[in-house]
Amino acid sequence: MDFKIRYLNGFETDLMEAIDWYKNISSKNAINLLADIEDAIHSLSRNPLLFQKVNSRVRKANLKVYPYKIVYKIIKGELVIVALAHHKRHPKYWKKRK
Numbered sequence: 001m002d003f004k005i006r007y008l009n010g011f012e013t014d015l016m017e018a019i020d021w022y023k024n025i026s027s028k029n030a031i032n033l034l035a036d037i038e039d040a041i042h043s044l045s046r047n048p049l050l051f052q053k054v055n056s057r058v059r060k061a062n063l064k065v066y067p068y069k070i071v072y073k074i075i076k077g078e079l080v081i082v083a084l085a086h087h088k089r090h091p092k093y094w095k096k097r098k
Contacts, residue, residue: 002045003079014084018068036063037084040070044081048074058082
């Protein structure tokens with residue numbers, strides 16, 4: 001069963017920042033990052049309980065290639081994507097997002 005996905009505005013900001021960063025290196029890197037994110041979100045939507053818990057309400061899924069994780073919650077059958085967090089960024093900067 002695929003879950004309905006909702007993206008918080010903070011995730012969209014994180015996404016654009018990451019794409020811009022890699023686009024400055026090469027457009028191919030930016031495209032590959034986006035593909036890595038899409039693959040992870042597809043996996044999340046199919047089986048969100050598979051990934052590691054951050055706490056009782058939040059989980060994370062590491063990307064396969066790039067040093068980012070997707071932070072998400074499951075709320076009433078909906079997958080809420082909270083953040084695209086770089087591994088070296090403060091681990092809870094996204095905590096106040098709603």
